[in-house]
Amino acid sequence: MKIETCKGCGAPLQTNDQNKRGYALSLEHDYCQSCYKLYHYGEANEHFHPEDLPKLNAHGVAVMVSSVMAFDMLFEYPVYRYEPQMTFIYVINQMDLLPESTNMDKLFEHIMSKARAMRIPFKDIIFMTAHNPYDIENLKDYLMSFNKKNIYLIGVQNAGKTTLFKALTLDDKALALNKAGLTQEAIDANLDENHVLWDMPGLYQEGYLHQFLPYTKYKKLLPQETMNPRIFQLREKQTVFIEGLIAITALEPMNIVIYGSKHITYHKTNQQKIDDLLLKKETMFNTYVDHYEKKIYKLGKGKQQLTCADFTFIHFTDISKVEVTYPKGMHMTVTKALFE
Ligand SMILES: Nc1nc2c(ncn2[C@@H]2O[C@H](COP(=O)(O)OP(=O)(O)OP(=O)(O)O)[C@@H](O)[C@H]2O)c(=O)[nH]1
Ligand SMILES: [Mg+2]
Numbered sequence: 001m002k003i004e005t006c007k008g009c010g011a012p013l014q015t016n017d018q019n020k021r022g023y024a025l026s027l028e029h030d031y032c033q034s035c036y037k038l039y040h041y042g043e044a045n046e047h048f049h050p051e052d053l054p055k056l057n058a059h060g061v062a063v064m065v066s067s068v069m070a071f072d073m074l075f076e077y078p079v080y081r082y083e084p085q086m087t088f089i090y091v092i093n094q095m096d097l098l099p100e101s102t103n104m105d106k107l108f109e110h111i112m113s114k115a116r117a118m119r120i121p122f123k124d125i126i127f128m129t130a131h132n133p134y135d136i137e138n139l140k141d142y143l144m145s146f147n148k149k150n151i152y153l154i155g156v157q158n159a160g161k162t163t164l165f166k167a168l169t170l171d172d173k174a175l176a177l178n179k180a181g182l183t184q185e186a187i188d189a190n191l192d193e194n195h196v197l198w199d200m201p202g203l204y205q206e207g208y209l210h211q212f213l214p215y216t217k218y219k220k221l222l223p224q225e226t227m228n229p230r231i232f233q234l235r236e237k238q239t240v241f242i243e244g245l246i247a248i249t250a251l252e253p254m255n256i257v258i259y260g261s262k263h264i265t266y267h268k269t270n271q272q273k274i275d276d277l278l279l280k281k282e283t284m285f286n287t288y289v290d291h292y293e294k295k296i297y298k299l300g301k302g303k304q305q306l307t308c309a310d311f312t313f314i315h316f317t318d319i320s321k322v323e324v325t326y327p328k329g330m331h332m333t334v335t336k337a338l339f340e
Helices: 031-039 068-073 104-117 133-144 161-169 215-223 271-279
Strands: 061-067 087-092 124-127 150-154 187-192 195-200 228-235 238-242 246-250 254-260 266-270 294-297 305-307 313-318 320-327 330-335
Touching: 031 187, 061 068, 061 161, 068 087, 068 305, 087 161, 104 124, 124 133, 133 161, 133 187, 133 195, 150 161, 150 246, 161 187, 161 195, 228 238, 228 246, 228 266, 238 254, 238 271, 246 254, 246 271, 254 320, 266 271, 294 305, 294 330, 305 320
Parallel strands: 061 087, 061 150, 087 124, 150 195
Antiparallel strands: 187 195, 228 254, 238 246, 238 266, 246 320, 254 313, 294 320, 305 313, 305 330
């Protein structure tokens, strides 16, 4: 007997236990109850993180999907080590989030040198926007040119795997929303008579916004369209508060540029007010983080980028010393700026 699965998260449908995955009032429904609520009312349950990737066919193609917001984590999941026979393609998605002025040649060179340094066995690296039909057509032709049946979309949560799956297979029931961990079980569909495309559950990334905030809050803060740059000139001990979540304090005068969603609110203040503002964060900013940590970053020569989880990129132009206060455990990295 064929097991019916939810067309949103992929979990097998069941009518017995409301507290378990895949619960629906009827096995005839397209979605389980939690995907139905998410889709129609934007309400999300606490999410569950699949621990392991479902088994892959070693003769398949692994399409490693990454968002531009996770550039710092590109190549970090070494699927190639335990499936060395597979063909690896890297798709860098959500390119539309970067400013139009981004120098693509420089970006490509940066990524290629990282791939070489890490000895990544890749066949191709593709920059694209899943919402762009032209990019989808090209990707589809390219994937169908492989003489391998199984093609897997793999990557961290919210990278855009289901968005690609929907567009490539013309499946309008699959759910692609910025709720992290939406796809729970592998979902497959034919690309053509010789190829099967697999949308895999996202790999869990520690320290991203979904770990600190409820879905109703973080969905507004994740960038959806080209990120707005906000320029701040800071005097010594001046602070910019980003949405009551991250405080950047200049330890010497500096200019910084913050890239993120247009829904982010900024608040300029002074270093000595940070602790007081964190106590009032719920009334002032409507955020609910309990514990914060502080770190001093000394940024070197050339334009440097502080990546704050999947939330913002902060660019520093000069050699700078800053104190950053952020939710305890948030993923923060410093790299060379990815664009000018
Ligand atoms: N701006 C932009 N947003 C995108 C693009 N691709 C996907 N998104 C958005 O990113 C969010 C996550 O997309 P999904 O396709 O659900 O991500 P996923 O990788 O399947 O996530 P999980 O199922 O949680 O692993 C959605 O809000 C999409 O609309 C893109 O190319 N550009
Ligand atoms: Mg998905």
